[in-house]
């Protein structure tokens with residue numbers, strides 16, 4: 001047991017910090033600091049390019065594919081420092097969802113073609129898993145792909161497709177054998193979003209943002225070469241992807257940055273003539289979250305180092321997901337509370353053509369964000385589904 | 400003891416509920432939310448016609464209700480339907496304050512649906528501290544001069560008059576020395592910066608720059624506005640609590656309905672005990688919230704301290720339960736509840752955002768502790 005960072009790890013942290021100080025554009029950090037985490041496509045692409053130039057974009061990829069091949073501690077350090085510096089988050093769909101699947105199950109041609117394009121930003125991927133009738137019960141998905149010679153013809157609908165409006169490619173789970181048992185008739189297909197027959201329709205979320213979409217497929221022709229691995233084995237690949245989706249699921253860095261933001265606000269706000277941070281009720285709420293977060297950060301390190309040493313990330317990933325999202329949501333609740341009556345304005349519309357903040361400059365997006373972040377416990381496998389995984393793994397029994 | 404509504408209140412509840420169910424559909428409200436005015440003049444006129452506004456005033460004020468239970472009945476229904484029209488601002492905060500100050504002319508117009516009002520009390524740094532008033536009122540010959548800033552003034556843009564609190568004497572946080580003045584919206588020196596609110600409706604930042612008013616603009620005596628103000632805000636607390644209760648009832652009903660129809664894993668998700676128990680907990684808490692509204696409304700006419708202690712208790716409890724119900728309802732719906740178009744999204748915002756008006760859960764807990772001590 002040794003909780004201290006090695007000299008190499010400390011040097012790495014210094015390097016990361018220096019990089020962030022010199023290369024993270026100030027305007028970008030300011031936007032993130034303000035809580036505008038709906039950055040423009042250009043902002044996100046620019047940040048990817050900066051990281052890629054340094055070789056730090058694909059942090060968990062092996063070196064042979066152009067990755068940084070960081071270990072768990074390095075990733076943790078970067079995550080902490082990036083959040084502290086208000087760096088934008090890395091868009092995960094290509095880098096940490098699709099890429100691991102291609103590396104493990106894709107053909108050599110697919111790897112050579114797609115992986116470099118993820119790194120250099122040529123392709124923006126989105127995730128086509130969920131359907132209107134297939135949420136938690138993903139295996140009930142209906143979008144079907146019928147083989148006609150060297151093409152599949154795809155028909156159906158995906159939904160909740162995050163940032164699908166920016167994507168030029170989508171990786172999809174499709175049903176290729178309607179007669180097989182649910183999980184056994186699914187394939188993993190790569191689809192060019194420019195193919196005729198694809199329509200992307202926006203879904204506006206409750207905070208007024210456009211971050212998810214419906215994606216409709218009508219007789220969409222997809223070359224058989226775009227099949228990943230074997231036909232009808234897609235469920236295996238999908239589950240493999242989900243274990244990667246769950247790395248960094250604890251979101252410790254985000255929570256740490258969020259808590260710092262709450263503290264900044266609580267120092268600036270006054271309640272009954274004193275700084276809010278001295279208000280016993282508010283201070284107690286903050287302290288409780290901070291204590292939970294300290295424990296989570298340690299759990300996260302414990303679990304990810306075990307995984308790095310070869311232990312499979314099993315139910316621990318589910319545990320990190322549940323606790324991590326609950327903590328992040330609690331921090332968002334604190335931020336909303338902290339600004340008092342100035343949580344009421346709805347700035348996303350109000351700031352149009354008028355950039356003066358309403359009330360203190362930090363207040364703007366906080367209440368809207370509180371609502372937006374309810375998504376954290378719904379997507380990526382809802383917290384109920386995670387609890388089912390934990391309970392069923394330990395105790396068996398029916399769902 | 401009798402926990403039944405009187406016949407009149409039962410009728411009021413039935414009429415209002417029916418009207419809102421028929422007219423205030425999700426589509427209609429989404430249209431209203433996207434409109435420039437932020438509320439519907441048509442709905443407003445009909446609320447007046449149905450007697451909903453009159454029910455919020457006592458007989459001597461030109462109304463036919465006005466007790467805590469009348470306010471609770473009306474606001475529970477407004478909350479249930481997620482109504483964004485400014486009943487709170489024009490009728491309760493504005494109308495009841497003017498009525499208590501004896502300005503019956505304007506009150507008649509409010510009850511008829513012909514006038515809108517806004518209470519401009521909170522300031523950029525006052526947060527929930529109701530006695531914190533820095534806006535100044537000074538005498539100048541026979542006139543009064545008003546200067547200062549008011550924050551998040553709900554309904555300010557629609558209001559023909561604003562009721563503004565201002566300090567004539569005392570320190571920034573003293574209850575003594577606060578005066579109230581009635582300010583026509585078109586007076587020179589008054590500027591508004593309007594914006595929509597997250598849970599619907601509109602508010603504005605108000606700047607008062609040497610606004611000149613006749614001495615008759617003052618409501619009540621110089622420096623003695625606090626009693627009027629705190630009595631009116633007590634009414635608003637009951638209204639807010641009841642509104643949140645109505646909205647919570649909607650949220651729970653939507654959730655139960657959805658759990659019965661949404662299928663995953665080949666059966667309705669409502670058959671999963673993990674969700675059933677949470678619905679049961681929401682129902683238990685909802686009964687607690689209902690009782691809190693009842694005890695707050697029932698003590699509205701008691702002595703100030705008893706009244707305020709029950710109000711603090713109710714708003715604390717409802718703040719707590721409201722968050723639970725809003726978050727659990729969204730969670731148990733899954734993704735669908737995250738979409739702007741879905742009824743629950745708006746209802747959940749109404750519930751949570753009541754906690755930002757006149758004190759949040761923590762503020763009311765502190766008040767309860769203070770009022771319970773000694």
Ligand SMILES: Cc1cc2nc3c(=O)[nH]c(=O)nc-3n(C[C@H](O)[C@H](O)[C@H](O)COP(=O)(O)OP(=O)(O)OC[C@H]3O[C@@H](n4cnc5c(N)ncnc54)[C@H](O)[C@@H]3O)c2cc1C
Pocket residue numbers: 126127128129130132134135136137159160161162163212375378379380381382383384385388399661663664668671673674730731732733734735737
């Ligand atoms: C903002 C956002 C972004 C998203 N981005 C993407 C994306 O990019 N790509 C993509 O494919 N998908 C995406 N999703 C979809 C997401 O993965 C689903 O919302 C999620 O899987 C839940 O499905 P559902 O919404 O249909 O809810 P449902 O599955 O209908 O669940 C409703 C409720 O029932 C509960 N429940 C379901 N089954 C059980 C059970 N057996 N036991 C107990 N409780 C249960 C759930 O936990 C939930 O509380 C996104 C969703 C959101 C909200």
Ligand SMILES: Cc1cc2nc3c(=O)[nH]c(=O)nc-3n(C[C@H](O)[C@H](O)[C@H](O)COP(=O)(O)OP(=O)(O)OC[C@H]3O[C@@H](n4cnc5c(N)ncnc54)[C@H](O)[C@@H]3O)c2cc1C
Pocket residue numbers: none
């Ligand atoms: C101090 C004390 C006094 C008592 N006095 C009396 C008395 O005067 N007369 C009398 O007749 N009995 C009495 N009881 C017995 C009491 O009614 C039982 O303990 C009770 O019914 C629970 O039964 P059990 O202890 O066998 O637990 P179990 O029924 O075995 O339950 C174990 C756990 O499983 C949970 N559980 C069980 N079924 C479900 C389900 N379907 N879904 C979810 N969770 C479930 C339970 O809630 C509990 O947490 C008393 C018990 C105690 C502890």
